[in-house]
Amino acid sequence: xxxxxxxxxxxxxxxxxxxxxxxxxxxxxxxxxxxxxxxxxxxxxxxxxxxxxxxxxxxxxxxxxxxxxxxxxxxxxxxxxxxxxxxxxxxxxx
Amino acid sequence: xxxxxxxxxxxxxxxxxxxxxxxxxxxxxxxxxxxxxxxxxxxxxxxxxxxxxxxxxxxxxxxxxxxxxxxxxxxxxxxxxxxxxxxxxxxxxxxxxxxxxxxxxxxxxxxxxxxxxxxxxxxxxxxxxxxxxxxxxxxxxxxxxxxxxxxxxxxxxxxxxxxxxxxxxxxxxxxxxxxxxxxxxxxxxxxxxxxxxxxxxxxxxxxxxxxxxxxxxxxxxxxxxxxxxxxxxxxxxxxxxxxxxxxxxxxxxxxxxxxxxxxxxxxxxxxxxxxxxxxxxxxxxxxxxxxxxxxxxxxxxxxxxxxxxxxxxxxxxxxxxxxxxxxxxxxxxxxxxxxxxxxxxxxxxxxxxxxxxxxxxxxxxxxxxxxxxxxxxxxxxx
Numbered sequence: 001x002x003x004x005x006x007x008x009x010x011x012x013x014x015x016x017x018x019x020x021x022x023x024x025x026x027x028x029x030x031x032x033x034x035x036x037x038x039x040x041x042x043x044x045x046x047x048x049x050x051x052x053x054x055x056x057x058x059x060x061x062x063x064x065x066x067x068x069x070x071x072x073x074x075x076x077x078x079x080x081x082x083x084x085x086x087x088x089x090x091x092x093x094x
Numbered sequence: 095x096x097x098x099x100x101x102x103x104x105x106x107x108x109x110x111x112x113x114x115x116x117x118x119x120x121x122x123x124x125x126x127x128x129x130x131x132x133x134x135x136x137x138x139x140x141x142x143x144x145x146x147x148x149x150x151x152x153x154x155x156x157x158x159x160x161x162x163x164x165x166x167x168x169x170x171x172x173x174x175x176x177x178x179x180x181x182x183x184x185x186x187x188x189x190x191x192x193x194x195x196x197x198x199x200x201x202x203x204x205x206x207x208x209x210x211x212x213x214x215x216x217x218x219x220x221x222x223x224x225x226x227x228x229x230x231x232x233x234x235x236x237x238x239x240x241x242x243x244x245x246x247x248x249x250x251x252x253x254x255x256x257x258x259x260x261x262x263x264x265x266x267x268x269x270x271x272x273x274x275x276x277x278x279x280x281x282x283x284x285x286x287x288x289x290x291x292x293x294x295x296x297x298x299x300x301x302x303x304x305x306x307x308x309x310x311x312x313x314x315x316x317x318x319x320x321x322x323x324x325x326x327x328x329x330x331x332x333x334x335x336x337x338x339x340x341x342x343x344x345x346x347x348x349x350x351x352x353x354x355x356x357x358x359x360x361x362x363x364x365x366x367x368x369x370x371x372x373x374x375x376x377x378x379x380x381x382x383x384x385x386x387x388x389x390x391x392x393x394x395x396x397x398x399x400x401x402x403x404x405x406x407x408x409x410x411x412x413x414x415x416x417x418x419x420x421x422x423x424x425x426x427x428x429x430x431x432x433x434x435x436x437x438x439x440x441x442x443x444x445x446x447x448x449x450x451x452x453x454x455x456x457x458x459x460x461x462x463x464x465x466x467x468x469x470x471x472x473x474x475x476x
Contacts (some may be wrong), residue, residue: 007252011432011459012432013409014411014416014432015416015420015432018418024242029126049286049450050334052102052104053101053103053124054104055102055127056215057103057106057215058414059103059216059387059412060215060216060217063342071372071375074376074379075309075375077379077380077453078454079380079453079455080452080454081277081454082277082278082310083278083279083310083337084310085277085452085453086441086450086452087277088439089156089438089439090443
């Protein structure tokens with residue numbers, strides 16, 4: 001089940017955040033010599049959050065993952081989204 | 095009186111709009127406290143003034159430095175309003191939020207907005223018309239009285255554009271189930287230019303067609319070159335594209351020239367055309383039944399519907415939509431169920447055992463929620 005979890009993004013906790021994945025956070029804290037905890041990552045996250053609250057308020061989606069693809073790769077990945085592509089098993093008129 | 099507290103100027107508009115719809119007051123601290131010019135900016139003041147015109151009895155208190163605002167919403171009135179939008183942000187910045195409010199006003203809204211019709215970062219009026227209107231129409235049940243007319247175009251930085259937005263109001267919205275986006279059957283668009291050579295629009299169209307025609311032959315782009323007093327105060331040009339599917343989903347993208355004095359140098363129409371085409375393909379890759387710009391509006395209308403289940407398929411959520419969903423939870427105590435949709439599979443042939451997944455881009459999500467049973471009490475029953 002753990003393998004499945006890493007593969008799939010949990011969209012619910014992506015949106016509604018902390019309370020959904022509290023249990024995971026405990027694991028990410030790294031212990032050094034059993035005494036100290038590494039807090040660096042968390043502190044950086046907080047600073048980032050502080051900055052984000054005064055960012056520009058706009059709905060544009062900004063750069064996306066797929067923007068790393070070049071035109072041909074992008075075209076190949078979406079070719080079945082057009083009427084000219086392959087249709088689903090359920091809607092294909094044949 | 096229940097009041098919500100927030101920090102920072104990000105998500106400013108959605109906070110005020112959700113406050114207005116839910117009737118809760120909201121207090122925002124820490125508005126740009128560390129900047130050279132702290133506090134609220136002119137365009138945010140302009141947005142508050144717009145809300146003031148649409149409502150009755152709204153109280154806004156801003157502290158001396160402008161870093162804190164307390165907003166106590168009034169009743170949504172609607173009717174005819176007239177507003178000069180501050181040119182730092184295009185009309186889309188204001189109109190996007192007006193679209194969220196319009197179905198819930200007392201009188202049908204008829205708003206004349208003046209300012210910049212298209213700029214970077216915010217959706218242009220063309221894009222809102224092409225991609226958000228169809229979504230609004232689904233929830234309203236009809237497009238009667240739904241109108242967006244661009245009577246003058248105005249490019250950044252000086253603006254001078256004018257649009258008319260009309261929207262009917264409803265007592266209740268319809269629950270919507272929209273799960274199959276269908277296949278893209280045609281691509282439409284608008285290429286516009288003001289105060290530049292009229293040949294620019296044709297260059298835009300040619301370059302974008304050179305990319306899009308590889309995917310689909312049904313590509314038609316309207317050209318709109320405005321002259322004289324309809325052309326605003328600054329030169330500019332741009333292109334808005336929309337892909338329409340067999341099931342009536344609209345995915346749109348756009349690109350606009352650099353504004354004069356923005357320090358980015360002049361834009362070339364061929365580049366703008368190509369970029370617009372590529373961003374449309376990226377939007378198609380994201381996919382879903384509603385476009386990325388309409389995600390938040392669709393989510394809001396789902397929540398403010400009758401007490402019934404609404405289901406809408408969307409592409410990957412934008413950061414803005416994620417923020418919007420969190421704010422919806424704060425104001426209306428509604429959380430969405432968000433599940434990954436199954437990929438459609440190709441019809442299996444006899445010799446294949448494994449069904450082939452279709453290449454339709456990124457993962458799609460299904461958002462489900464039960465409406466809060468919101469009804470527009472101020473609308474007069476006739």
